[in-house]
Amino acid sequence: MPELPEVETVRRGLQPAMEGALIEEVEQRRPDLRFPFPADFAGRLRGRAIASVGRRAKYLIVHLDRDPVLICHLGMSGSFRIETEEESTTPGIFHHERSKAAAHDHVVFHLKRPEGERLRVVFNDPRRFGFMLFSDAAGLASHPMLAELGVEPTGNALDGALLNGLLAGKQAPLKAALLDQTLIAGLGNIYVCEALWRARLSPLRKAGSIASAKKPSTARADTLAQAIREVIAEAVEAGGSSLRDYVHTDGSLGYFQHSFAVYDREGEPCRHAGCGGTVRRVVQSGRSTFYCGTCQR
């Protein structure tokens, strides 16, 4: 599921439920996901109050009233859902127990809101590429999972000059460079394809070829940086993209998938006015790339 817009959507769903809540109990239903859970995972969370739910790149960062800090990654198929106790039924009976049984529910956080309401936040991840780790607040920025991350493609930090510098001299395909989380943190397969289409740049060209040693001539990098920022902003606004899984914590869908210009549109016409090209699919470093060979050069 998750690139930056999906993770941000999850964060926004979790925030009102989790911030200020007390963690009464944590059910850890298996010893590992992608990595083993930290030692005494449930014990170190039990009794803590949640201070904030943040995000860095594709990571969710949950700050508590004191250490540890909880770092979560959704992998390919991870999702959170929030379940509320229904007032009209027996206490302790939660909605999902009367609906679909939930395979792959690996972690359940039992929360109590300041007003007394009880919630469950459930982490589900069929493929188990997700993970949960601890850091201490003081060492968070230097945590191995976070220390090497590049610039966020949100806000104004990523401009043409910065992107120009990041890509200069790189021999890897432009597509691969944009997926490199140590350069730009948060892009994934969908939004790289979409941004390159908007910038009319080929995913196949060498990354360094859009960079310029000459100061004033960062035209391609300017265009690409703007395309990246725009596609990410629009996708966040749309609540992310929902393909095979639900994105939102309430089970509803994102709708940016309806705005795809190239992703998963192999054989369909290019949406650039007057282009007339056809969307092609190629494989780069083991992953599908969708692009228009006519207008993306």
Added chain:
DNA sequence: AAGTGAACCTGAAGGC
């Protein structure tokens, strides 16, 4: 050193 491909794991979808 940088760049490429396999591996991790499950489920859905398509072909026969």
Added chain:
DNA sequence: TGCCTTCAGGTTCACT
């Protein structure tokens, strides 16, 4: 219906 292959929004690790 069932079996087989391919593919999937990510990251890490082992090779060239």
